[in-house]
Amino acid sequence: MTKKYHLKNKTVHAVNDVNLEFHKGEFVSILGLSGSGKTTLVSQIGGLDKATEGRLIVDGVDTTNFKQQDWNNYRKNNIGFVFQDFNLISHLTAKENIEIALSLSGLSPKEKSDRADELLALMGIADQEDQLPKQLSGGQKQRVAIARALSNKPDIILADEPTGALDPDTSVQIMEILQSLAEQGHLVIMVTHNKYLARDYSTRIVELKAGEVISNEEIKPCKKYKNEALSTDKSSLQFMTALKIAFNNLKIRKKSTIFLFVSLIPSMILIIAIMNLIFNIDGYKKDVEPLLDHVLSKDNMLYLSPYDNEKLEGKQSAVYRDITRKKIHSEKIEPFIKETVQPYSHEDIHHIENIKGVEKVLKNMTFHVTIDDNDFILVALPPKAYSAYQPYLHRKDYPDDNDEGVIFSSDAAKVLLGKYATNTSSLAGQDIAMNIDHYKSVPLGMSILNTDRYKVDTKITDVFERDSKTVLMRNYYAGYIFTSQGYAEKLKERFTLDDFSLFECEVPLSVDETDDELLIDGQYLVRGHRSIADPLKPLRAKTSLQEKYDLFDFKEYGLHMKGNNYSVKHTIITNDQWDKNSLKELEAYGVVSHYHFDQYSVASSRKTNNYIKYSLFGATIAAVIVILIPALLVCVILYISILLRIKEIGILKSIGARNRDILHIFTMESGLLACSSGLVSFLLAIPVIQYIRHVLEEKYRLEYFLGSNPMNVNVMGIVAAFLISVGLITLIGLLPGKKASQLQPNALLKHD
Incomplete structure (x- = not known):
């Protein structure tokens, strides 16, 4: 040799x-x-x-x-x-x-x-x-x-x-x-x-x-x-032996171990808080996407209204002025109500359906109902032949056109049974009593709120699973229950034009009948609003955050909302023969849009979605930066430790330890550090997150306005932060250990 x-x-x-x-x-x-x-x-x-x-x-x-x-x-x-x-x-x-x-x-x-x-x-x-x-x-x-x-x-x-x-x-x-x-x-x-x-x-x-x-x-x-x-x-080197060597090394280097342990805790608390925020924001993203995907993006479906937003707002403003002047039965109000409830005649509907490419015109029928003091929006489904053109039920759950009764989503069923209920299907077949207090988002007058004419005995015919339940919008789909077209027509026959007024009200517990301020043409007008089943209502209330960024501003339900024209919209289902000429003919009857919501709401929802994406991106970048700081610190400290233990590595290699065994020892050292500081950080992060949540709630009332506070404790987010941070810091032990493990044992043993 x-x-x-x-x-x-x-x-x-x-x-x-x-x-x-x-x-x-x-x-x-x-x-x-x-x-x-x-x-x-x-x-x-x-x-x-x-x-x-x-x-x-x-x-x-x-x-x-x-x-x-x-x-x-x-x-x-x-x-x-x-x-x-x-x-x-x-x-x-x-x-x-x-x-x-x-x-x-x-x-x-x-x-x-x-x-x-x-x-x-x-x-x-x-x-x-x-x-x-x-x-x-x-x-x-x-x-x-x-x-x-x-x-x-x-x-x-x-x-x-x-x-x-x-x-x-x-x-x-x-x-x-x-x-x-x-x-x-x-x-x-x-x-x-x-x-x-x-x-x-x-x-x-x-x-x-x-x-x-x-x-x-x-x-x-x-x-x-x-x-x-x-x-x-x-x-190879046994796990417990490698772990014991790693633990002993940490004990010997007490000062550097304590320094690293204390240094890691603030960073890991911040990582947990950021990841908690990211998971909540991601939940918001999942909440907005159903609205964008299922409601705002419909193929073969248009919406027709006799008014554009500006014209409708002008009419509403005039009506509201009369209401404030207590002229509830003025000549301006009744025509407006009539146009809102039935904007097109039967002849108009017939002509529209004869336009090339128009398959069906559906009059929207929506009732606000109360069941066991819980509010819901009862939606009339399109006829069964057009079941593909609606965002709610699957074909297998669809009722026949004249079936009586109401259909619940599993999320809506939990409103009655409790949010932790598991067997929601148990409601199917049960008899219920519901009170209809709104039709087409136009509140009923005070005098008829407690009459038997609007109390309906019916039954829950089915409960179906809804897989796009949302948190941000306070259960956007959970607020809805459904019925067939035929049954909705029967319910509609209960109403007359005299049943409608243009203010929201609530039934007073006790009213002083001598108080003239509360009397309008013999009806009691109570200041304030009745709480109705409107899942978007919390999103329309303004906070300083919403005012600045125009977040979650949807204008679809409730005539008192500026820009609303939901009640005067008709759904136009089209087929393959639909073309530009067809659109031109349809526009002669009013304003045509591609969205169930008005254009302002569409723009707002997309802007909201973009803000959520930007927030996710920013929070993710912040998390990466924050997690790299402790990781690099561990890397430096371990590298110094390796320089001090070169001979020990040589001894291990001389008795047959593999490069992988050396790596395992240093990885375990960083893992022990990461796990111990991670557990302490986990315990400290919970109260920190709750404190931040409390501050946000006190200042912005986010729980009410957004449906959930973005700093609510998110178990998945916290667990993910713990695993990611501990995992990354543990893997950092590979970087300095890899170089030392690849040195020849002879050179390591000669090192002093």
Whole structure:
């Protein structure tokens, strides 16, 4: 074998064309001056270093094509190292230093303990098993090192100056141990300067000079042992052992560990808060998308109204002025009501349906009803032939055109049963009583609110699962229940034009009939509004946040809302024959739009969706930045730790630890740090999030206006933040550990 080093303009031969053969049972001493190549030769035999040229053949196996894993297995199974400076891991006890080598062989905890006890007894230091290296004498340390070298029953013991740091008496004891190992069938190769000890105990002496063999002398005969196959066991460092090493390392570096622990907590609290916000905002995104996808984007469906927004608002303003002047039955109001309830005559509808491409004109029928003091919007479904042109029920749940009764979504059923109800289908078939207090978003007059004419006994015919329940819009779909066209027509027949007025009201608990301020044409007008089943109502109320950014401003329900024209819209279902000329003909009857909502509401919903996307993007960037700060801090601290533990890494690799095992140790260190600080941060983050939520609620009343506070505790968000931050910080341990694990063990052991 040859080992060459290239230094600037010259080449140095540390080992120069050495050709030696060794046998089991030999005790070979390698002598030579410093720099003669003794340690380099032994390092090559032990797989700590690689030859530049030549071959190492062990038990008939050529190691020329060995990969890194093969060398790891070779050192672990076939080589036992004994060093001049002992190379024990300082934070492990004598017994643990032996067990760590046994951990690489996959033994059970009991098997490791028994084998370590056996070796300590063999070395005569059984009573020192719980002592740390700093508590042992030089001779005791070397005995522990020899015991560790013997742990996996290797064929070859390589001892590099094993007596160099010992007194003469102790040196003799160590030599006797090595001699007995050779007599038991091990190949013992020892590097030494002491030619007297070598001659007294060795069976052969090899002398080197300038990297070349100048003498190969047999001192005494030795017993011959049969060679066995080279062991290729591939066991790795056990998890609990790696975890224990990582934990001990953190204990030793108390100051840096405490510094990292304390430094991580604020960052991780912030990460948890941001991720909690992100998950809530993402929930808002899921709330807006059904509106955009299912309501604002309908194929083959148009909406027709006799008024544009400006004209309708002008009419409404005039009517409201009359209401404020208590002219409830003025000439201006009744025509407006008539136009709102029935804006097109039967003849108009017939002409519209004859336009090319128009398949059906559907008059929208919507009732506001109360069931068990719970408000709902009762929607008349299109005829069954047009079931594909509605955003609510699936075909399988669709009623026949004249079926009586009402259909509930599972979310609406939970309003009656309680929000935590699980068996919502139990409502199907039950009789119910409902009070109809609004029709087509136009409130009924005060005088008829408590009459039996608007109390209907019916039943719940079906309950279906609704998979697009929303939180932001206070259960946008949950506010709706449904009925067939035929049954809706029967309900509509109960109403006359005299039943309508243009103000919202609530039934007073007690009214002073002598108070003239409350009387309008014999009816009581109570200031304030009746709470109706309008899932978008909370979104229309203005906060400073909404006023500034125009968020969640929908104008569809309630005539008192500026810009509303829902009640005067008719749905136009079209087919493949529909073209531009058809559109032109339809526009002669009023304003045609592609959306159930007016254009202002469409623009607002899209703007809201964009704000949600921007907020998600911004919060995500903030989370990435915040999480990188502690991660980089851990990386720096661990890198410093690695520089201080280079020799320890070399020791582990010399006994067969793989690169992966070294990585596991450092990854576990960062994982222990991340988990401990993450748990504390988790406990502290909950009250922090609740405090922020309280501040937002006090200042903006977000729970009311948005349907939920964006800083509500989101379990999924907090768990995700914990897992992501702990996972990332744990993985950061790979970065500094990877470089150290890839260094050659020989270089690591030489590092001071």
